[in-house]
Amino acid sequence: MHYHRRPRWALKENLVTSEDVFLSRRAVLAGMGVSAGLLASGQSARAAMTPEDAFSPTPALNPAFADGGRAVTEEAITSQYNNFYEFGSSKRIAREAQKLTTDDWVIEVDGMVSTPFSIGIEDLIKRVNIEERIVRHRCVEAWSMVVPWIGFPMAELVALANPTTDAKYIRFETFMDTDISREQRASWYPWPYVEGFTMAEATNELAFMVVGAYGKVLHRQFGAPLRVHMPWKYGFKSIKSIVKVSFTDQQPLGFWEELQAKEYGFWANVNPEVAHPRWSQATEQPLAGGERIPTLPFNGYAAEVAHLYDGMDAQFGDRLYR
Ligand code: MTE
Numbered sequence: 001m002h003y004h005r006r007p008r009w010a011l012k013e014n015l016v017t018s019e020d021v022f023l024s025r026r027a028v029l030a031g032m033g034v035s036a037g038l039l040a041s042g043q044s045a046r047a048a049m050t051p052e053d054a055f056s057p058t059p060a061l062n063p064a065f066a067d068g069g070r071a072v073t074e075e076a077i078t079s080q081y082n083n084f085y086e087f088g089s090s091k092r093i094a095r096e097a098q099k100l101t102t103d104d105w106v107i108e109v110d111g112m113v114s115t116p117f118s119i120g121i122e123d124l125i126k127r128v129n130i131e132e133r134i135v136r137h138r139c140v141e142a143w144s145m146v147v148p149w150i151g152f153p154m155a156e157l158v159a160l161a162n163p164t165t166d167a168k169y170i171r172f173e174t175f176m177d178t179d180i181s182r183e184q185r186a187s188w189y190p191w192p193y194v195e196g197f198t199m200a201e202a203t204n205e206l207a208f209m210v211v212g213a214y215g216k217v218l219h220r221q222f223g224a225p226l227r228v229h230m231p232w233k234y235g236f237k238s239i240k241s242i243v244k245v246s247f248t249d250q251q252p253l254g255f256w257e258e259l260q261a262k263e264y265g266f267w268a269n270v271n272p273e274v275a276h277p278r279w280s281q282a283t284e285q286p287l288a289g290g291e292r293i294p295t296l297p298f299n300g301y302a303a304e305v306a307h308l309y310d311g312m313d314a315q316f317g318d319r320l321y322r
Pocket residue numbers: 081082083084085086138139140174193221222223234235236237238239240241
């Protein structure tokens with residue numbers, strides 16, 4: 001598939017930090033075991049990106065994923081109707097989510113990789129190709145939206161991590177901090193939020209790591225500063241505010257799967273033929289309003305991903321959802 005790729009992403013000059021901030025950040029990163037190579041590159045000398053600042057430079061739109069087949073849902077709607085249980089179980093968590101501090105955000109990469117390392121979000125962004133994609137998002141609660149995400153292919157994260165051939169899955173973990181998230185004090189939830197994918201899913205061209213939306217650095221309520229977006233899977237797979245990426249030969253147990261395995265399975269591919277116990281999946285309600293519309297297999301992305309599940313029908317049948 002041919003599409004334009006931006007040159008390597010660079011931060012605006014005015015985002016370069018002062019030396020003292022840089023030095024203290026270096027110390028933090030060193031303490032967390034950032035590899036000498038990453039530090040030596042000097043690319044830690046960057047300020048944190050502030051959520052909702054303009055994303056600069058403006059990323060090019062990837063024409064392969066440019067319209068979602070539907071109009072973009074307004075930011076005023078999608079940024080005020082969120083699932084982010086760390087900040088509450090209602091959809092109106094945007095204000096509470098402002099407690100999230102994304103300064104000096106570090107992501108740990110471990111498990112079955114040649115060399116485990118930690119990397120700051122700004123450094124990560126410098127090592128990947130940033131682009132914009134307009135894609136559909138379908139929640140298992142049967143609402144949907146179309147969002148212009150900014151980010152990079154998950155395959156690039158995998159390449160950077162350099163997993164060993166034993167790795168069969170990628171596992172993501174959200175932050176755990178009961179000062180920021182009062183909800184994480186609730187012991188009936190299996191915090192922190194976890195999700196995972198097979199390596200074939202993770203390296204599919206549709207699998208996306210999100211760092212921005214609507215031309216801006218990612219809003220806190222969307223899962224700043226780094227989240228997943230898997231357009232062909234139900235929304236709960238798209239884990240937010242990631243602090244840890246692990247490679248493993250064990251199928252990861254997701255947050256919702258651990259809570260209620262019969263309702264939220266590992267695969268969670270959008271399938272209009274298989275109802276969730278509480279919600280039919282045949283149609284969906286666009287957040288933008290209007291009529292309900294039919295839900296498509298793999299959320300309309302069968303051409304890109306259906307082959308990943310070839311031969312699995314016999315194993316899963318109508319349980320492909322799970
Ligand atoms: N990630 C974390 N850490 N916590 C969550 O509660 N909710 C999931 C997913 N990722 C969730 C999460 C669910 S159920 C959905 S539908 C999407 O985020 C919602 O993304 P949005 O708020 O950006 O629309």
